[in-house]
Amino acid sequence: MSEELQSGIVKKFLYINRRAPHGTNYAQEGLEVALIGAAFDQDVAMAYLDDGVFQLKAGQDTKAIGTKNFSATYRALGDYDVKRVYVERESLERRGLSEDDLMPLVYEDEDDDWEEKPLIHVVSAREMQQIISESDVLLNF
Amino acid sequence: MLHVVNKSPFEKNCLESCARLSQAGSCILLIEDGVYGALADGEACEVVQTCLEDRQVCVLGEDLQARGIEPDRIVSGVEVVDYAGFVKLAVEHPKVQSWL
Amino acid sequence: MKFAVLVNEGPYTHQASDSAFHFTKAAIEQGHRVIRVFFYHDGVNNGTRLTTPPQDDRHIANRWGELAQEHDLDLVVCVAAAQRRGVVDEDEQKRNSKDANNIADGFRISGLGQLIEAGIQADRLVTFGD
Numbered sequence: 001m002s003e004e005l006q007s008g009i010v011k012k013f014l015y016i017n018r019r020a021p022h023g024t025n026y027a028q029e030g031l032e033v034a035l036i037g038a039a040f041d042q043d044v045a046m047a048y049l050d051d052g053v054f055q056l057k058a059g060q061d062t063k064a065i066g067t068k069n070f071s072a073t074y075r076a077l078g079d080y081d082v083k084r085v086y087v088e089r090e091s092l093e094r095r096g097l098s099e100d101d102l103m104p105l106v107y108e109d110e111d112d113d114w115e116e117k118p119l120i121h122v123v124s125a126r127e128m129q130q131i132i133s134e135s136d137v138l139l140n141f
Numbered sequence: 142m143l144h145v146v147n148k149s150p151f152e153k154n155c156l157e158s159c160a161r162l163s164q165a166g167s168c169i170l171l172i173e174d175g176v177y178g179a180l181a182d183g184e185a186c187e188v189v190q191t192c193l194e195d196r197q198v199c200v201l202g203e204d205l206q207a208r209g210i211e212p213d214r215i216v217s218g219v220e221v222v223d224y225a226g227f228v229k230l231a232v233e234h235p236k237v238q239s240w241l
Numbered sequence: 242m243k244f245a246v247l248v249n250e251g252p253y254t255h256q257a258s259d260s261a262f263h264f265t266k267a268a269i270e271q272g273h274r275v276i277r278v279f280f281y282h283d284g285v286n287n288g289t290r291l292t293t294p295p296q297d298d299r300h301i302a303n304r305w306g307e308l309a310q311e312h313d314l315d316l317v318v319c320v321a322a323a324q325r326r327g328v329v330d331e332d333e334q335k336r337n338s339k340d341a342n343n344i345a346d347g348f349r350i351s352g353l354g355q356l357i358e359a360g361i362q363a364d365r366l367v368t369f370g371d
Contacts, residue, residue, distance in 0.1 A: 009361055018158065018241070026249075029282055029322060036353040040361065050158055090161075129162050133142055137360040138238045139247075140368055145367075147260070173256045203263070224267035231365050232242055232273075239368040241249070 012043045014135035017052035021071065022062065027055050028070045030141025035073070038080035046077065047131060049088040053095060056087065056120070058103040071103070078107030078119050085119045088128045143234035147173040147241070150185035155240040160188050163238075165195035168230055170222070172201040176208060179215040186216050193218045201227060244268050245363035246278045247356065249370030251286035252301035253294070258287050261369035262304060269312050277315045277359040278305070280348075282370070285328045288318040290345035306347030316348045317355045 015034050021027040037044055048056055060071040077085065085105060092098060105119035123131065132138065144163045150156040156178045159169060169192055171178050178185040179200045192198050193216070202221045205212065212221050222230065231237050246265055250257035265275050280287050292302050309316050318328055324337070330344040344350060360366050 011361055013357075013360065016238075026282065032321060033281075033353055033356065037357045039354070040357045042357070042361065049162070050154060125161050129164050132162060132238060133164050133167075136236065137366055138236060138368075139360070139366075140239050140241045140370070147256075147369075147371075172260060224263045225271060227264060228267045228271050228273065231244070231268075231367055237365055237367045239370065241368065241370040 010042055011136040012045070012134065013037060013137045013139065014045050014047055014132065016047045016049070016132070016138060016140045017055055018050040019141065020051040020054040021060070022065065022067060026141045027052075028068070030139075031070060031073055033139060033141070034077070034082065035080050038082065044080075044082050045084040045086065045131070045135070046082055047086045047088070047128065049091045049128060051091075051095075053087055053091045053097060053102075056085075056102040056105075057097070058101060074103060074105060077105060083107055083119070084121060086128060086131055087120055087122050088125060089122050090125050092122065142167045143230050143237045144169045145237060145239045146171050146175040146178065147239070149174040150178040150188065151183070156185060156188055159238075159240045160192050163192070163196060168197040168199060168234060170199045170201065170227065170230060171219075172204050172227070176200050176204045176210065179205075179219050180210065181214055181216045189216045189219060199226070199230065242273045242365065243363045244273055244275045245359035245366045246275060247359075247366060247368040247370075248278060248280045248284040248287060249282045249368065251283035252292065254283075255371045257369040257371060258284070258301055258305075259299075261367075262301075262308070264367060264369070265314070266308060269308075275312075275314060276363050277317055277355065279356045279359055280316070280318045281322055281353075281356065283322075283326065284370075285318045285323040285326055288316065288323070288345050288348035288350075289328055289343045291343045302345040302348075306345055309347035314347070318344070318348050318350045319356070320350050320352055323350055 062069040106116045108114040148155040199220045248261045329342040330350045334342040
């Protein structure tokens, strides 16, 4: 790694996911970036809005369309040091979904005796505005 | 923050999402097919006008010209910039969000 | 100021690569440094030397390559996305026992970590895609 990385710059990375998961592969390749990014010790959060909320729908099974079922990978986000996954409430509601439709994602909190905690935070548009504006690096997939 | 929108609002919801999730004081730059959102007589003009109340809205002149849209056809208050202006906006604002 | 540019679409279908090119050029002309242009998703298709556009059209791959040569630009094609789409350099050709390679001059193939690194090091990351 270069000198600058060794100097320990920590930026807030926000991965903004606005696309549905199977019609295009942006979701799958976007997820790959987030997992690789975990190795860089940055502050990483995920945001799901617009059709991106469909990425987190529980019960996805791609067997019959013959594509890779990467939805299981979302469950690994917590293991990759992603501690915050934000889902915009308005995007869910407009699509007739609620938090109960989403796959349950958790992480183990090392500061709290490795207790399993929910990773998903459903937030308002106003809160999402704030989350976006407080991030340093925005990656859109 | 600089928000970049490159989709026609008549096809995709990027402009609408950008309007919903950008804060007062930010700048919205319309490029590529996003420039169609600035048409004064188009249905997206209301979104652009609402944004203009507390945000700067710019449109990339090169993309307007390519699409045959004369500057007098765009919503009043929207500023036309060129690529050099795009770079300047990216320098002025501490981060860039592309609403792909 | 240090810029990094991310290109997420291939040439000739979407305007993304053209916009990214004009932005990169304008940034350099204003005295800024573009520390890396990273090609991801179908964007990796910008880096094949086998494209042959009609003579009256722009040559997108060559244009990037020439800009890279003039200004010492680092054009990086994502290896995972490139493998899926058949963009291959000499190393990848050997590693995966392929009968050819097609990487264009001025481009190199490397990992996704190069994108994260660019995001950390650059003052601004600007994304072009669809």
